[in-house]
Amino acid sequence: MTAQLTTELAGPPPSPGIFDELSKREIRRAMLSGIAIPGYQVPFGSREMPVARGWGSGGLQATLSLVGEDSRLKVIDQGEDAGVNASNLRRLVAAHAGCTEETDTRSADIIQSRHRIPEQPLRDGQVLVLQVPGAEPLAGIVRDMDEQRRMHAEADYSKMWVRLYEDIVHNGLITEAAGYPVLVEGRYIMTPSPIPRWDVPKMNDSEAITVLSAGREKRIFAVPPHTRVVPLTFDDRPFEVERTPGAACRLCGSQDTYIVQEPGPDGTFSAWVCSDTDFCRRRRTGDAPAAPAAGGTAQGGTA
Incomplete structure (x- = not known):
């Protein structure tokens, strides 16, 4: 037994x-x-x-x-x-x-x-x-790991907000691209890996x-x-995604998915294609939902 x-x-x-x-x-x-x-x-x-x-x-x-x-x-x-x-x-x-x-x-x-x-x-x-x-989302702000842990424990994210504010002052917008910091369930600041905005x-x-x-x-x-995940923004600077007005996937014609530039035979980037190859393929066969998962519109990146 x-x-x-x-x-x-x-x-x-x-x-x-x-x-x-x-x-x-x-x-x-x-x-x-x-x-x-x-x-x-x-x-x-x-x-x-x-x-x-x-x-x-x-x-x-x-x-x-x-x-x-x-x-x-x-x-x-x-x-x-x-x-x-x-x-x-x-x-x-x-x-x-x-x-x-x-x-x-x-x-x-x-x-x-x-x-x-x-x-x-x-x-x-x-x-x-x-x-x-x-x-660690605070790695570029505070190098000391003990201080990083203290800031997370006390939800002391003032230096993160100052960094975002200085970014706006110097560049006119928040330049953080991949891994944009988010607030999870109103408590912890998190980096969502290097995904695009x-x-x-x-x-x-x-x-x-x-x-x-x-x-x-x-x-x-x-x-x-069903967790609340909110990107860090200011009231007068709303969160924006990547945008390329007029760009569309050359394969499925999509303007509401994340698209990247495709190199041509001469090495120049002139055409756009969907980054998500499975969704693009199903869009072409009519087997994809009319609206993708919540994102932005008219966006683009560079492969």
């Missing part, structure tokens, strides 16, 4: 591969702590991965901790499923966990992403894992769980479903 109980408590036997079960449990516990306290950075013991830190090791560990044999995994790199980084990570996880590889955002259970949130509105039951190269509004009141994992800095933080 005792031996049977001990076996049940131990859980399934460890599977061979790149990540052991105890490490997965530790990361899942850190995720649960992050979900319980939205925006709070939870430390974890980041393991060595077959990718260098700074190239998605944190996101890879989070995904490996969540994925199972019955999971459907989608991995994108700047919105693209077929990118080298996305394809290699997807094959690596599928080979380790035995899960199904997926490119349709609607069918995926777990979506690991670098630099983008899909245009398809995420649903209840999905988990979005964002790779985070820099977890266009994707920031999608985090607010999302139906999916968002997990942000920084392997190099050994921090995990999360945004549970």
Whole structure:
């Protein structure tokens, strides 16, 4: 009886591969702590991965901790499923966990992403894992880590507001682009990974769980479903997304998705295409919603 109980408590036997079960449990516990306290950075013991830190090791560990044999995994790199980084990570996880590889955002259970949130509105039951190269939003303001922790503990973000104000004074606008700082549930300031401004509004009141994992800095933080995520702005300086008036995707004609410039045969950037290749493909076949997830309008970036 005792031996049977001990076996049940131990859980399934460890599977061979790149990540052991105890490490997965530790990361899942850190995720649960992050979900319980939205925006709070939870430390974890980041393991060595077959990718260098700074190239998605944190996101890879989070995904490996969540994925199972019955999971459907989608991995994108700047919105693209077929990118080298996305394809290699997807094959690596599928080979380790035995899960199904997926490119349709609607069918995926777990979506690991670098630099983008899909245009398809995420649903209840999905988990979005964002790779985070820099977890600390105060790093560019205060270098001392003890002072950073104090500021978070006391919600003392006055220096962040001063920095944004000085940016407006010097440049006429807030120049922060990727990783625009947000206030989560009125308490913690968080960096939403290097996603473009266009994707920031999608985090607010999302139906999916968002997990942000920084392997190099050994921090995990999360945004549970239906959480208030607000970009830092002033009353007289409303939040704006990237804009390129008149630009549209050359493939689907979209003007309400995030588009990037595409290099031509001569190396010049003249055409625009959707960053989210899956959504663009389904738009062309009439299999995408008329309105994408909440974002901006007439935007553009540079690939």
